[in-house]
Amino acid sequence: MQFSEMLKPENVRIVQSIDTWQNAIRLACAPLEEGGYVEPCYADNIIAATEKMGPYYVLTEDVALVHGRPEDGVIKQQFAVTLLREPIKFSEDSFEVRLLVTLAAQDANSHIDAMRVLAGIFCDQDKINEIVALDTPQQVYDAFVAAASEQ
Amino acid sequence: MAKQLRILTVCGNGLGSSFACQMAVEGVLKGLGVDCKLDHDSVSSVASAARNFDMIVAAQNFQTQIEGANTGLPCVFLKRLVDKKEIEEKITPVLQEMGLL
Numbered sequence: 001m002q003f004s005e006m007l008k009p010e011n012v013r014i015v016q017s018i019d020t021w022q023n024a025i026r027l028a029c030a031p032l033e034e035g036g037y038v039e040p041c042y043a044d045n046i047i048a049a050t051e052k053m054g055p056y057y058v059l060t061e062d063v064a065l066v067h068g069r070p071e072d073g074v075i076k077q078q079f080a081v082t083l084l085r086e087p088i089k090f091s092e093d094s095f096e097v098r099l100l101v102t103l104a105a106q107d108a109n110s111h112i113d114a115m116r117v118l119a120g121i122f123c124d125q126d127k128i129n130e131i132v133a134l135d136t137p138q139q140v141y142d143a144f145v146a147a148a149s150e151q
Numbered sequence: 152m153a154k155q156l157r158i159l160t161v162c163g164n165g166l167g168s169s170f171a172c173q174m175a176v177e178g179v180l181k182g183l184g185v186d187c188k189l190d191h192d193s194v195s196s197v198a199s200a201a202r203n204f205d206m207i208v209a210a211q212n213f214q215t216q217i218e219g220a221n222t223g224l225p226c227v228f229l230k231r232l233v234d235k236k237e238i239e240e241k242i243t244p245v246l247q248e249m250g251l252l
Contacts, residue, residue, distance in 0.1 A: 049163060053163045053194075053212070054212045056162055056163035056164070056168055056210065056212070056213075057167060057168055059171055059232045059233045060231035060233050060234055061231070063233070065167045065168055067164065067166065067167035067168075069164045069166070070166075095231075103167050105166045105167065107166070108165055108166045108170075108191065109166075111166075115171060115174065116174060118171060119170075119171045119174035119175060119233065120174075122175075123174075123175050123178065123234075123235055
């Protein structure tokens with residue numbers, strides 16, 4: 001699946017701030033819910049999993065790869081990107097996060113091409129710093145698409 | 152040719168964080184010139200999946216659970232799952248001990 005089919009421009013959003021980590025999860029899942037890629041229960045299932053396991057999706061400073069399991073309410077595979085101007089913490093001892101990438105995966109492997117693109121971004125602190133400083137959702141979308149074409 | 156090293160990366164669900172981690176580890180081992188084959192799985196599958204691997208890489212918050220699975224495999228626990236510097240620092244001594252570096 002092409003990266004452009006995995007991330008739609010309308011699924012990229014910038015939000016000033018959010019009050020709780022639970023609402024950050026709901027916010028990060030909203031584009032996928034509105035687009036019919038996940039069931040409304042997807043966010044609640046991720047919140048429940050976080051309460052059980054801790055924030056398993058916080059990968060490094062500024063980055064969360066928010067996701068549940070396919071059976072948690074995934075309809076169709078897709079990504080969403082939410083950029084927070086003010087960072088949120090998902091637990092006391094986890095990193096502050098501004099870049100929330102939400103993944104709806106249908107199985108363990110079919111999103112491999114898109115994951116390569118994301119891993120390329122997540123492993124590059126300079127690239128993350130560049131993305132969190134962008135002004136518009138379109139610029140953020142373009143940065144992800146540009147990273148995909150570099151692969 | 153040396154034996155191919157098989158590494159399992161582990162996270163809560165086995166399809167997101169562990170997948171990103173797998174790619175970061177792959178990049179590090181390629182840089183170190185170690186031939187490897189990687190896969191990712193969920194923490195609940197570690198005990199049964201471990202017999203097909205030589206090493207486990209996971210986030211620090213799963214340390215207790217993974218050690219409790221008694222896999223007998225060398226484990227590397229990370230604070231940042233996609234930090235190639237941290238991965239290299241922590242994986243190098245394990246590779247040396249295994250005679251791969």
